[in-house]
Amino acid sequence: MSTLKYFAIIIVFISFAGCNNDKKLPIYGQREAKITKDGIDTVYQTIPAFAFLNQDSVMITQNVFKDKIYIADFFFTSCSTICPVMHRNLKTVFDEYKENPDVMFLSHTIDFKYDKPSVLKKYAQKLGVDGKKWQFVWGSKEAIYTIAEKSYLTVVEEDSTARDGYIHQGWLVLIDKEKKMRGAYDGTKTEQVEQLKKDVAILLKEYKK
Amino acid sequence: MRKYLIGSIFLIIIYSCQSSQEIEYAKYMSNGKDIYIANCQNCHGEKGEGLGELAPPLTDTTFLKTNKNDLACIIKNGVNKEMIINGKKYDGKMPGFNFADIDIAQLMVYITNSFGNKQGMYTYAQVAKDLNSCKP
Numbered sequence: 374m375s376t377l378k379y380f381a382i383i384i385v386f387i388s389f390a391g392c393n394n395d396k397k398l399p400i401y402g403q404r405e406a407k408i409t410k411d412g413i414d415t416v417y418q419t420i421p422a423f424a425f426l427n428q429d430s431v432m433i434t435q436n437v438f439k440d441k442i443y444i445a446d447f448f449f450t451s452c453s454t455i456c457p458v459m460h461r462n463l464k465t466v467f468d469e470y471k472e473n474p475d476v477m478f479l480s481h482t483i484d485f486k487y488d489k490p491s492v493l494k495k496y497a498q499k500l501g502v503d504g505k506k507w508q509f510v511w512g513s514k515e516a517i518y519t520i521a522e523k524s525y526l527t528v529v530e531e532d533s534t535a536r537d538g539y540i541h542q543g544w545l546v547l548i549d550k551e552k553k554m555r556g557a558y559d560g561t562k563t564e565q566v567e568q569l570k571k572d573v574a575i576l577l578k579e580y581k582k
Numbered sequence: 583m584r585k586y587l588i589g590s591i592f593l594i595i596i597y598s599c600q601s602s603q604e605i606e607y608a609k610y611m612s613n614g615k616d617i618y619i620a621n622c623q624n625c626h627g628e629k630g631e632g633l634g635e636l637a638p639p640l641t642d643t644t645f646l647k648t649n650k651n652d653l654a655c656i657i658k659n660g661v662n663k664e665m666i667i668n669g670k671k672y673d674g675k676m677p678g679f680n681f682a683d684i685d686i687a688q689l690m691v692y693i694t695n696s697f698g699n700k701q702g703m704y705t706y707a708q709v710a711k712d713l714n715s716c717k718p
Contacts, residue, residue, distance in 0.1 A: 464634075
């Protein structure tokens, strides 16, 4: 009888552990079916190649994010509405994964007129995150606005009637090592940012074999 | 007996006067808090802790005391000059907020009585006075 009891407990434990291991994040964006030799495969939307100037005036591409998962967002340095909250919250994620080289951060400025690399550099230093782990990038209006809307599914716009001249959404977008979009979190809401922290851990587990 | 009666009426008057002042203060505090959450908290933080070196904290009680007469102007017109807060330098730009005098008064009462500050009441009449002498 007692061995049976132990057995039952062990089975319950195993099934719980199984559940945890199975947890995976969804894959967002468009998908299409592709016919291959082995049958039908799903092709997911990925972040296309890009080249932007970072806060050190270095042209960076996706090579910087090779074998990394990263969190992307869109902001501008003179934004006095949602950006400070987004980056206050994102900095707590940064601090939590400070020691993990597999996690990076990518903030795009949408203020192509004013936020030149030197301005981004100062901003990064003042936020207290100046380093390779958190990249702040500048690109042409067309390049940034296109990648925001088409790839990261974030709305950004110039709008002279808005308080600081731009309107944009405060999404923090989680990208995996295959450049697929695995989550989007409202950076102005602390509970969603807490979820992001948990999801980063889940995503990292997928790569632990 | 009559003496006691007069004395107690006197006391009641004083007590109710005080409590109406307290009610006014409480009203300022709670309205001020709403204004703070809607307009200031994103940069200055829920606990007035600021944001890195981008936005200064509101916990420098000495600064807030010695510059009290400038606070209304700072809120109304914004600020674009260097400041030393808690011994650290801040040179970021703060936008102006075109609030009514009463809103500025309520906001100031909230800020100067939170985050470790304890400066008491501040009326909207004082706001009008302070705004008249804003430095360029």
